[in-house]
Amino acid sequence: MLPIIFVMPIIQLCILVFAATYDMKNTNLYVVDKDLSSHSRELISKFNGSPFFTVKDLGFSVDAGEKELFKDKVDAILVFEKGFGNDVDLKRPAGVQVLVNAIDASAAGLYNAYIQAVIQDYNLHLQPKLINAKTRQPIQIVDNSYSHLFNPEMDYIPYMLPGILVLLVTVIGLFLSAMNVVREKEIGTIEQINVTPIKKYQFLIGKLIPFLIIGFFELGVGLLLATFVFKIPFLGSLGLIYLVAFVYLLVVLGIGLLISTQTDTQQQAMFIAWFFMVVFIMMSGLFTPVESMPEWGQKLNFLNPVSYFIKMIRMIMLKGSGFKDVMRELGILGLYGIAMLTIAVNRYRKVS
Amino acid sequence: MKDEKQVIRVRNLFKKFGDFTANHDLSFDVYKGEIFGFLGANGAGKTTAIKILSGLSYPTSGEIEVAGFDVYKQRELLKRNIGYMSQKFSLYEDLTVYENIRFYGGIYGLSRKEIKMKADELLTTLNLEHVRNKRIGELPLGWKQKLAFSVAILHNPDIVFLDEPTGGVDPVTRRQFWDLIYEASRKGITVFVTTHYMDEAEYCDRVSIMVDGKIEALDTPSELKKQFEAKDMDAVFLRLARNSSYQE
DSSP, X not given: XXXXXXXXXXXXXXXXXXXXXXXXXXXXXXXXXXXXXHHHHHHHHHHHHSTTEXXXXXXXXXXXHHHHHHTTSOSEEEEEOTTHXXXXXXXXXXXXXXXXXXXXXXXXXXXHHHHHHHHHHHHHHHSOOOBOTTTOOBOOOOOOOOOXXXXXXXXXXXXXXXXXXXXXXXXXXXXXXXXXXXXXXXXXXHHHHHTSXXXXXXXXXXXXXHHXXXXXXXXXXXXXXXXXXXXXXXXXXXXXXXXXHHHHHHHHHHHHHHHHHHOSSHHHHXXXXXXXXXXXXXXXXXXXXXXXXXXXXXXXXXXXXXXXXXXXXXXXXXXXXXXXXXXXXXXXXXXXXXXXXXXXXXXXXXXX | OOOOOEEEEEEEEEEEETTEEEEEEEEEEEETTOEEEEEEOTTSSHHHHHHHHTTSSOOXXXXXXXXXXXXXXXXXXXXXXXXXXXXXXXXXXXSBHHHHHHHHHHHTTOOHHHHHXXXXXXXXXXXXXXXXXXXXXXXXXXXXXXXXXXXXXTTOOSEEEEESTTTTOOHHHHHHHHHHHHHHHHTTOEEEEEESOHHHHTTSSEEEEEETTEEEEEEOHHHHHHHTTOSSHHHHHHHHHTTOGGGO
């Protein structure tokens, strides 16, 4: 068991960080070109030239393209109706139809945005230059430029990694603690403990400490990998991260121990821990921004320890936030932890 | 009776689970230093009673005092003064022999020095010095049970409760186990033991026989044999247990 506890999270970290990315890699296009003009060809070649698109196939009917779409061979269809080139030449609005496979809504959003970008680029190139009559300089049209603070390349690894690290610490903390006391119930050693004068809080603190150490160790390995293998920036203080992790683990272990004292079999404990785990992670802001959740969801997140930790670890690692910046979240987590542990101690019964 | 001082005093103990009465109006005393056999068929309510006496379970009603402490109000004090070994094997299998001793010694507040001393003494007596640093899980059942018993009396309790301590071990080991029980009794530890091996009943100073949650007989083995005109405890037990609704 011990090697599993230590090795598995490291492997998970390596796999998940590379796999769970929103970067667009390659979109397969089916192009229906009924126009066959130089303009349509030019736009097609722009897609072909982009590293994000591959024109898989060319044809003359939308139906044929849809067939490919159904087979999942292509992700989107571009349709040039007859007259597209002509419209461009006559400076009339020219239309390109884009059909996107939206089974995965977030992927579809990405395809669409990238396709728009390519077409936009082509548009700019078509626009006649407006020249100022006096200075003979091109007139500046409104051009927006932006810079992404704290993650200038919009790289997904610095964004995902701290979150995945949180996830691993959570899995270890929640599952091991949830299975622990109930395991003693199953093998019978709990009876021997209950018949001794040991205090309830002493027993549960004894359960808490090993998992704290394992959690800290896991976090440490994860942070080392983050800095030296994935080379993500680490701007904040390591001490602060550990302080946050400590408080966070109190909450998670409190919940785990509470589950453990309330169940009779490891199966039950596993099931309940899994339930909380999934809800916590899905709502945590790891995969979808908390801000885009409905209001009740955001309110529910007030009780989600994972969302606090992800928020804080991202702030500390990527932004270099200090103690004062995370004080509020840390305070809430602290109270939460004390509450969970108190309930766990209270609900643990030495006498039936 | 070795000493007239009561260490367990039970009056009108009832334990109900819904409609089912597991212990029906139990009243008995156990005296200091005696080996008290608590006999009964499976399901007669022995384990329920032993759990109440050792503070693991609440009685429904009745007056119960163990080692001079009330089971309702002085539970934690009571626990300090008793030892317990359950039918489920109770040492930690993934800790070594010595780690288990240290762990339980620590819980009962023994000092490091005391623990070390007791561990040495215990392992020498049991002739188990050579497995000191072996994990409990690797040992044969008989050894484990002897260790569990020794750990249960590590803190010199007034009473030790043994719930079917010799289940599943060979006759030789059982005999050795009983030697340990006698030894503990000589040191003044009262032994409260449940069993369904009738030959073991003969080793007890006094035995009670439970049928369907009630105590049907309580006396020394020889008196019981006389009373039921039986040649051994087996016959006594069969005569009583035959009336059980459970056995029909």
